[in-house]
Amino acid sequence: MAKEHEYTCRIDWTGNRGDGTRTYRGYDRTWDVVTPGKPTIHCSNDPLLGGDPTLPNPEDLLLASLSSCHMLWxxxxxxxxxxxxxxYTDDPIGVGEVHADGSGQFLRATLRPTIVVAEGTDIPQAEAIHHxxxxxxxxxxxxNFPVTYVPTFKIAVC
Known part of the structure; x- marks a missing residue:
């Protein structure tokens, strides 16, 4: 029998410059992700949509979540x-598209981990684990998009 787990956080919009959303350009696309007992993550919209390029955006966080979950498993x-x-390090790439009406979606993601393993490791077996x-x-x-893996293996130098 499946066992349910709950995950919680609070999204707190921080971009009100004083007039709320009175005008489209009159507010910032920034917010905080607040998870009980954990550090706050300051976020912004994708820079292509007027966001702060120095802060993570939802697309960054989705790709990081996908890569992190894969790494842990x-x-x-x-x-x-x-x-x-x-x-284990990963430099994943997510590819998305934006439609004429402004909607968008991820088309695919490629995880590109570099994994340093002990000497004598069965590399085909280590690679098979990704699947x-x-x-x-x-x-x-x-x-709901395909995720592929292009791992690189290196042998640890002792």
Whole structure:
């Protein structure tokens, strides 16, 4: 039987310059993500839509969530398979499109992790684990666009 989990946060719009949304250009597209007991994340809209380029936007956060979830499950499954991972970094790419009416969506994402493994690691087995992750990762199981993996493996220098 499936077991439900709840996740909570508060989104607090911080972009009111004094007149609210009286005019389209009269407010900032900024907000805070407040999760109980955790640091606040200051956010903004995509810079293409007038957001602050120094702050994360929803698209950044979705891609980071997807990559992080994949990483955590990869590490779990690698550990279970007795594959020793010493370092894991990812430089994912998300591709989206914006339609003429302003609506948009992600078309695809490619995770591009670089994984440093112990000498003697079975690299084909380590690579195969990436294809098992989608069975477990909440985020990957929830998105409606394809996610692909292009891992690079390196052997740890001891």
């Amino acid at each position: 990869y590490l779990h499954l690698a550990s279970s398979a007795k594959i020793v991972v010493h370092r 098992e992750v989608n069975r477990y990762c909440f985020i990957a199981r929830s998105v």
